[in-house]
Amino acid sequence: MSAVVDTHGHGHAGHDHGHGHHGPYGGIMRWITTTNHKDIGTLYLWFSFIMFSVGGTMALVIRAELFEPGLQIVNPDFFNQMTTMHGLIMVFGAIMPVFVGFANWQIPMMIGAPDMAFARLNNWSFWLLPFAATLLILSFFMPGGAPGVGWTMYSPLTVQMGIGMDFTIFAVHLLGMSSILGSINIITTILNMRAPGMTLMRMPLFVWTWLITAYLLVAAMPVLAGAVTMTLTDRHFGTSFFNAAGGGDPVLYQHIFWFFGHPEVYIIALPGFGVISQVIPAFSRKPLFGYASMVYATSAIAILSFIVWAHHMYTVGMPVTGQLFFMYATILIAVPTGVKVFNWVTTMWKGSLSFETPMLFACGFLFMFTLGGFTGLVLALVPIDIQLHDTYYVVAHFHYVMVAGALFAAFAGVYFWIPKWTGRMYNETLGKIHFWATLIFFNMIFFVQHFLGMAGMPRRIPDYPLMFETWNKISTIGAFGMGLAQVLFFYIVLDTIRNGKPAPQLPWEGADSLEWTHLPTPVPYHTFETQPTIR
Amino acid sequence: MRGTKVIQALAGLAGLGICGSAYALEWYFREPGSRLAADVDWLHQMVMWLILAIFVVVFGAMFYACYAHRKSKGHKAEQFHENTAVELVWTVIPAIILVAIAWPATKVVIAQKDTSAPDLTIKVTGYQWKWGYDYVKGEGEGISFLSTLATPRAQIEGHEPKGEHYLLEVDNELVVPIGKKIRVITTAADVVHSWWVPSFGAKQDAIPGFLRDLWFRPEKTGTFRSQCVELCGKEHGFMPIVVRVVSGEDYTQWVAQFKEKAEKSAAGDSRNLSTQELMQRGEKVYTGNCVACHQAQGQGTPAMKAPALAGSKVTTGPKEAHIDTVLQGRANTAMQSFKALGNADLAAVITYERNSWGNKGGEVQPAEVAARRK
Numbered sequence: 018m019s020a021v022v023d024t025h026g027h028g029h030a031g032h033d034h035g036h037g038h039h040g041p042y043g044g045i046m047r048w049i050t051t052t053n054h055k056d057i058g059t060l061y062l063w064f065s066f067i068m069f070s071v072g073g074t075m076a077l078v079i080r081a082e083l084f085e086p087g088l089q090i091v092n093p094d095f096f097n098q099m100t101t102m103h104g105l106i107m108v109f110g111a112i113m114p115v116f117v118g119f120a121n122w123q124i125p126m127m128i129g130a131p132d133m134a135f136a137r138l139n140n141w142s143f144w145l146l147p148f149a150a151t152l153l154i155l156s157f158f159m160p161g162g163a164p165g166v167g168w169t170m171y172s173p174l175t176v177q178m179g180i181g182m183d184f185t186i187f188a189v190h191l192l193g194m195s196s197i198l199g200s201i202n203i204i205t206t207i208l209n210m211r212a213p214g215m216t217l218m219r220m221p222l223f224v225w226t227w228l229i230t231a232y233l234l235v236a237a238m239p240v241l242a243g244a245v246t247m248t249l250t251d252r253h254f255g256t257s258f259f260n261a262a263g264g265g266d267p268v269l270y271q272h273i274f275w276f277f278g279h280p281e282v283y284i285i286a287l288p289g290f291g292v293i294s295q296v297i298p299a300f301s302r303k304p305l306f307g308y309a310s311m312v313y314a315t316s317a318i319a320i321l322s323f324i325v326w327a328h329h330m331y332t333v334g335m336p337v338t339g340q341l342f343f344m345y346a347t348i349l350i351a352v353p354t355g356v357k358v359f360n361w362v363t364t365m366w367k368g369s370l371s372f373e374t375p376m377l378f379a380c381g382f383l384f385m386f387t388l389g390g391f392t393g394l395v396l397a398l399v400p401i402d403i404q405l406h407d408t409y410y411v412v413a414h415f416h417y418v419m420v421a422g423a424l425f426a427a428f429a430g431v432y433f434w435i436p437k438w439t440g441r442m443y444n445e446t447l448g449k450i451h452f453w454a455t456l457i458f459f460n461m462i463f464f465v466q467h468f469l470g471m472a473g474m475p476r477r478i479p480d481y482p483l484m485f486e487t488w489n490k491i492s493t494i495g496a497f498g499m500g501l502a503q504v505l506f507f508y509i510v511l512d513t514i515r516n517g518k519p520a521p522q523l524p525w526e527g528a529d530s531l532e533w534t535h536l537p538t539p540v541p542y543h544t545f546e547t548q549p550t551i552r
Numbered sequence: 553m554r555g556t557k558v559i560q561a562l563a564g565l566a567g568l569g570i571c572g573s574a575y576a577l578e579w580y581f582r583e584p585g586s587r588l589a590a591d592v593d594w595l596h597q598m599v600m601w602l603i604l605a606i607f608v609v610v611f612g613a614m615f616y617a618c619y620a621h622r623k624s625k626g627h628k629a630e631q632f633h634e635n636t637a638v639e640l641v642w643t644v645i646p647a648i649i650l651v652a653i654a655w656p657a658t659k660v661v662i663a664q665k666d667t668s669a670p671d672l673t674i675k676v677t678g679y680q681w682k683w684g685y686d687y688v689k690g691e692g693e694g695i696s697f698l699s700t701l702a703t704p705r706a707q708i709e710g711h712e713p714k715g716e717h718y719l720l721e722v723d724n725e726l727v728v729p730i731g732k733k734i735r736v737i738t739t740a741a742d743v744v745h746s747w748w749v750p751s752f753g754a755k756q757d758a759i760p761g762f763l764r765d766l767w768f769r770p771e772k773t774g775t776f777r778s779q780c781v782e783l784c785g786k787e788h789g790f791m792p793i794v795v796r797v798v799s800g801e802d803y804t805q806w807v808a809q810f811k812e813k814a815e816k817s818a819a820g821d822s823r824n825l826s827t828q829e830l831m832q833r834g835e836k837v838y839t840g841n842c843v844a845c846h847q848a849q850g851q852g853t854p855a856m857k858a859p860a861l862a863g864s865k866v867t868t869g870p871k872e873a874h875i876d877t878v879l880q881g882r883a884n885t886a887m888q889s890f891k892a893l894g895n896a897d898l899a900a901v902i903t904y905e906r907n908s909w910g911n912k913g914g915e916v917q918p919a920e921v922a923a924r925r926k
Contacts, residue, residue, distance in 0.1 A: 094786045177742075177856075334764030
């Protein structure tokens with residue numbers, strides 16, 4: 018990787034570089050032109066945090082409107098725009114990029130590679146994102162505002178929207194392109210650039226989960242691009258893919274969307290599983306239990322994720338055989354997912370546990386992601402799902418998976434690796450406060466939404482009957498608490514970078530992947546220019 | 553389920569403490585009003601007990617490890633990391649549990665899908681944003697009406713105190729007889745809606761251009777309330793579903809009354825109305841059907857592609873174009889066809905639009921609307 022421009026000013030201790038400080042760029046141009054996997058990882062992480070703040074603010078608007086019955090703060094149209102954009106921004110702008118950020122930072126270091134396989138492509142996959150985000154935000158300022166169709170963008174409601182819908186469609190195209198390019202890069206890096214001796218079955222589980230996730234992305238993202246492109250031509254070019262009057266079918270859109278949408282769930286969850294599989298053994302001071310079965314379970318989940326999509330559509334009126342097939346396939350996923358949970362718990366069993374912030378978030382993940390899995394099992398059963406479909410029960414379920422699952426895993430990862438990235442330790446007390454506040458307020462928001470759903474409150478409504486008031490009040494109070502807790506997180510990160518105590522070489526005694534054992538802390542700008550030989 | 557209910561009750565009490573709300577707390581499915589809903593309830597309880605058992609085993613182990621196997625208590629880590637027998641067991645046992653769940657679930661699915669041999673068939677059409685009901689077959693055949701939100705805007709916007717059935721009340725309720733198998737055929741005129749009555753365990757998306765069906769057999773008289781559950785645009789939260797289940801005799805009586813009323817209004821449909829009658833009736837129809845998009849002052853909602861009616865070409869231009877727009881709707885917008893309304897109602901609302909907010913477009917009589925129908 019001698020072509021990589023080296024311009025940064027820190028962290029060369031312990032590594033003697035043949036080429037050194039000769040980069041032409043400093044300041045902002047460093048970030049725009051960088052091809053360094055660590056810089057790009059940092060860009061992804063900060064981008065993700067910004068989007069997380071924007072999407073979170075939208076969630077607070079939603080919750081504020083739902084504090085009491087009646088319309089108080091926003092009109093129903095803007096409310097729909099908020100739910101739509103909150104979903105799109107959190108899924109595509111916050112959760113997916115945060116794990117790509119981890120992948121960029123960690124995969125080369127974990128497999129003993131000097132950088133990603135396609136360094137310039139890597140730069141390009143990141144820099145598509147700010148443009149996509151800009152398109153999404155710009156849609157608010159178009160005539161008619163942003164689309165108010167929900168993040169699932171069901172047709173034919175999309176046909177009624179203003180030009181903001183087209184902005185969103187193009188944004189989705191860009192996001193998809195970014196993901197596909199990033200995935201090609203990750204697959205190539207993992208398959209071709211492992212250090213000698215780093216066989217596939219010796220890779221850290223985080224690398225495994227990302228390898229599988231990248232395949233899912235390459236397979237699923239083009240399907241989404243197809244769905245939104247058909248929407249675009251239905252809107253403007255007189256096609257009738259989703260219009261019955263022209264021989265199309267609105268339900269076709271839903272099939273295509275969820276053929277993408279279900280693998281997407283695992284695209285979001287699997288890298289989180291990977292992070293947890295690094296953190297739990299490190300703080301249990303014990304190797305991961307059932308490494309091979311973890312790899313097989315992850316692959317099984319990925320394959321099954323392609324044949325269960327219509328469980329999002331039990332109420333569209335499928336034939337009974339269709340409903341039964343998708344029900345059986347869906348509950349089958351509980352088997353490999355169960356294996357993973359049992360393996361994590363057994364890893365902790367008879368370990369030597371300590372509970373620093375990364376481990377707290379990992380345990381929080383394990384506990385609450387499993388709750389999300391339980392409600393997933395409930396929703397997998399057709400008759401019960403028909404009662405709960407499109408109610409707040411579903412909202413609660415997928416936030417347990419996306420927030421208590423993926424987001425908690427992301428927090429675990431940040432606290433786990435930030436000493437390696439910055440060379441500084443975060444404030445442990447503040448980290449613990451962040452964890453407990455997030456855990457408590459998260460449950461305040463979403464646990465009660467199970468009750469709302471069972472009692473019959475539909476999703477995506479700006480106003481509701483009086484009997485739902487109490488739970489909504491609790492939920493809204495929790496939402497603002499959780500928002501505050503994330504401000505604390507922002508402070509913790511800044512405080513670590515500026516004032517953190519220097520991190521020891523190995524801050525976590527149980528951590529044993531290459532970035533901990535073979536590289537100094539903080540990591541130099543270039544690592545593994547000479548590949549190590551593993552055992 | 554009792555166990556869950558206890559936990560939920562405790563959580564509910566905690567919630568009450570926080571908020572001090574005066575309203576009853578709903579945290580479980582509504583009281584089943586049909587066999588199907590009762591089956592779903594039973595299935596849910598069964599699954600919840602199983603989940604509780606798994607929860608206790610898995611997290612019992614986790615929390616025990618968190619407590620007993622701490623470094624701070626001096627616990628030394630053992631280094632085992634594989635055990636094929638154990639891994640096989642915890643793959644097979646969950647698989648068996650899942651079969652045990654799938655079996656009863658399958659039976660309910662098959663029952664739920666059996667819409668054959670109904671006593672009464674009703675077609676439900678989703679519109680932005682109201683429901684249309686047509687009694688297609690069985691007692692009451694031929695009855696047809698629209699069902700719109702009855703909660704006044706003033707309550708929604710907070711100018712008036714909210715009533716008991718806030719957002720769950722309609723002008724015309726769907727009336728069905730007890731103990732009969734009711735088949736509901738769903739479709740939609742514009743976008744996807746979803747028709748749901750939780751007490752009957754009955755939910756089915758209403759898809760424009762396609763027919764789907766569901767069934768229920770109500771076992772209790774009374775009024776059952778719900779809402780549209782598929783996002784269908786701006787007023788998605790404001791199109792309730794209200795079903796009134798009555799005894800067989802009451803149903804027969806209701807059918808007779810409805811037909812009598814329909815005949816009267818059909819007669820009224822051909823009679824000419826005075827300007828004052830048209831304007832008064834028109835304002836009512838406007839408030840029920842048009843105001844959500846075109847607004848109280850006729851200023852429209854640009855975000856919805858709903859143009860202002862005050863001073864527009866349609867409301868001040870030729871009557872025929874105005875009548876056609878209302879009868880046929882506009883493609884790819886929320887402006888649907890309103891031909892389901894009677895001639896008198898349409899004449900009234902068109903007259904109202906042509907003579908309000910400074911418009912001076914002249915009046916339209918029911919006969920003129922009838923003439924433009926195809």
